[in-house]
Amino acid sequence: MDASPARPTVTQLRLSAFKSHRRAAFPLAPLTLFAGASGSGKSSVLEVYEALARLGAGDELGDVFDDPAGCIPEQAGADAQGRRGFRIGCTVDGPAGPVELDLAVQAxxxxxxxxxxxxxxxxxxLSTALRDPARPTVQAAWHTAGNVPVTRAPLPDDRLGTALLPLRVAGRTEGQRQVLAAAEQVVVALRSVFACDPQPQRMRRPATVGEGRLRRGCDNLAEVLYRTQSECAIRHKQLVAAARAGCSGPVDAVQAEELLNGTVRAVLGRGDRSATPVGRLGEGELRYLALALVLLTGPGVLAVDPAGEVPPAMQSLTVLADGFDRSLDGRQTRELVALAAAICGQGHIRVVGTAAHNSSAREVAGATVVDLSA
Structure with missing residues (x-):
């Protein structure tokens, strides 16, 4: 019986040689939080995940790594040609079984x-290698298993070759179909990522009504609430319950109200008391509310393009949240981690985040905490 998951999923990250990490491999559960002291390399793990995601989506290498020299492992020496770099990778499970992708990047x-x-x-x-440093290409070879066992061709040295294979491989032989299935599984899993870092100061401002897709900084929180409060009563009720658990004072509603200038602002209903604009909330409450909204929405609301190769019911979106507990107190952290564990348990959303403190997160069943200070 095939035990491979139906949804393409990144189940391991490898930081073979990246910043402070050497020969590091981190298994990923549905909810994984990396904890540790400042400088322990928590954010580097998420940086690698997001970099692989962007490469999988077709971004150029220079757009993904704006400071490549800063990614070189500490105290790494140069070779005879003065070259230095870093190595990263991941494992993606899915219908094609476990597929490993590993990259060597010259910085x-x-x-x-x-x-x-x-x-x-x-x-x-698939394997690629730099043969001629004077050319902006690498020599690629991929499995064919036909009359010619291996196909060779140049590929650009600033793009992920795996993401280009569906455009290069015909799929006529069994070997080619195996290559396509593996490449598409990796690309689908990597593209299905929403990197989130709520910015409380921006969230305090009214928002203009538009397409209603939540941006990375969650600065258009009010706009998204304006859309979602009428689209999904069940999820919105869950958001109200989450706000009641994580915000101070009574909360019986979370909604967006229209202003005279064509914008909307988010407010918390306080029962018989006057509603409180979210602009008056503290940073912890605002980050808590934004992350709860992220967990309770999905690809149709978050600013991420779902993979068209896989039916929506078979997709799994990974939320990357650097500073998952930033500005939160212990109670808020426990409530948010519990919500994340419940949502991740349903299979459609996974969370990989960082936490400055792990004690509150460890108390929640379903949360995997990786302490990098240990």
Missing amino acids: EPELRIVGERLTAGGKLL
């Missing part, structure tokens, strides 16, 4: 991908 003297390996079931499906 100096110029940024380029100098090696890429895509492996499944112990079989090397």
Whole structure:
């Protein structure tokens, strides 16, 4: 019986040589929080995940790494040609089984991908290598298993080769179909990411009504509430319950109200008392409310393009939340982690985040806490 998950899912991140990490491999559960002291490398894990996600979506290497020299492992020496770089990778589980993607990136003297390996079931499906430093390409070889066992062709050195395979592989032979299935599984999993970092000061302002998709900084929180309060009564009721658990004072409503200038603002209903504009809330309450909204919405509301290759019911979205407990007290952290565990348990959303303190998160069943200070 095949125990592989139906939804393409990143189940391990590898920071083989990246900043302070060497030979590090981190399994990912549905809800994984990386904890540890400042400088322990928590944010580096999320940085690698987001970088792989952007490369999987087709972004150029230079757009993904704006400070590549800063990604080079500490005290890493240069080779005879003065080259230094870093290595990252991941494992993606899904219908094609576990598929491993590993990248070697040259950061100096110029940024380029100098090696890429895509492996499944112990079989090397794609490999690339830099043959001529004067050319902006790498030599790629992918599994064919036809009359010609391996197909060779140049690929750009500033793009993820795995993401380009669906455009290069015909799928005529069994080997080609295996390559396509593995590549598409990796790309679908990597693209299904929403990186979130709520910015309380921006969230205090009224928002203009538009398409109603929540942005990374959650600064258009009021606009999204204006849309969602009428679209899904069940999820909105859950949001109200979450706000009641994490915000001070009585809360019986979370909604957006129209202002005279065509904008909307978010408010908390206080029963018989006057409603409180969220602009008056503290930073912890605002971050708590924004993260709860992220967990209780989904691809149709969050500013992320779902993968068209997979039916919506079979997709899994991963939320990346650096500073998951930032500005939150212990009670708010426990409530938010509990909400995340409940939502992640349903299978459609996964969370990978960082936490400065792990004691509150460890108290919640369903949360996996990785302490990098240990």
